[in-house]
Amino acid sequence: MPAYVVGHKIPDSDSICSAIALSYLKNAIGEECVPARLGELSPETLFILDKFGFEQPELKLSYAGESLYIVDHSDRVQGPDDIDDATILGIIDHHKLGDITTSTPLECWIRPVGCTNTIIKMMYDFHGVEIPANIAGAMMCAILSDTVIFKSPTCTTADIKCVEALAEIAGIEDPQALGMEMFKVKSAVEGTPIRDLVLRDFKDFDMSGNKVGIGQLEVIDLAIFDEMKDDLHADLAALKEEGGRHSVMLLLTDIMKEGSEILVVSDDDDLTAKAYGKATTEGRVWIDGIMSRKKQVVPPLQDSFAG
Template structure:
């Protein structure tokens, strides 16, 4: 049976490209595999795939009876509802361990780096498999995206080294110019429905029994989003009601200012004082230097907000 390789719901570029890369590597090392996704690609991912001649993965939302490899997540809230009826054979990730469990041993590569594709570059090297040119270019973009062009606190020397190597394979002479082109696409919001913007990079979490949703919009200039803040706020209010969550946060990340306006709806805004040491306004607050949901928001919120 062909193994399906999938990332989290509302897939970002790392989730999409990591699935493509691991499916390629697994197939070349004797484990036939196919990249799939739980949703359509974002404009940024579409730009990356087209630039490097790759096809978007097939959308799959039910996995009962399938053999799976998971990339970029181990959180059940971010995976298909019938996950327990599938067999997980491998995990490749760069986040904290979630609540996925397996009855049998599995291949597992989980590293504290800025991007799953950084881990995958080392896996290609470990198995002695050459990274195809197109996949190398897409992996480069995924790392630049996840590390916000090396500005994020999640960025490590391993991420930068992987980018240097992947750029050579892909024939990219100026990776930062490529990154800016990608982030310009990511910053384009005109004509996009508010719900699509909220879900462009959104994840659900179970924190001490409380439902928490955290989305992120990264733009090169925060002023781009000012005309849309009211609409985004109304959309996260609807989303909170639909999901029954305690808190929904939408990070409006300004790449140039290196910080995030945290738009929120919550049952108790005192959780932000506990988690981040700041007094929240009626619907938002600014976190200077905050670029990463994974390292600067989720850990503090999970450890302190509901303590």
């Protein structure tokens, strides 16, 4: 029976490309693995799969009785709902350590780098397995996506070197140009239902017992949201109620201006003032330099809930 490799709910490019890349590696070393996904793919991820000739991983929500590798998360709320009834063989991740626990020893490769695929490249190197060109291409795109083409504060030297090495394997001369092409696909929001936009890259967190949902949209120019903000705000309020959340935030990140406007609906009017030192006006606040949910948005928020 094969093991599954699965990323987080509302999968992003890193979750999907990690699942594909890790499955190939595990198969190469004699451990049968199949990539899977917990939800629908974003236009960006579809662009990557199409460009490098991959099918979508199997949509699989239930893992009871199965064995699996978890990629790109270690928080229970982001993983399969029935994860307690599965055997976790390993976790490959680059986030804070979440609340997933196991009853048996496992394999964890967790590093403070910009992208899970940077770690999977280390695993290929450790096992001495050659990376096929199309897998290298997909891994490279995931790193360019997660690091916002090296602009995110989460980006490390390891990520940049990894992209260089993968670009060579994939035969791609200008990785950053491909990155911009990818972000243009990501920036196309016209015609997309509001709820789909809000959920495109949305994660729930448990913060001292409070459920907090944080979405992020990274685009080349925030102006595309100008006509949409009231609708986005209304949908955040709905999403907060539906999920019994304490707060919902949506980061509208301008990757060229290198900052984010945060839309907030919260039980606590002072949420952003406490966490980031900047209050909202009509539920909105622009903060210069904020590019990373993981590194800049979640930790101060978690600290402010904790104490």
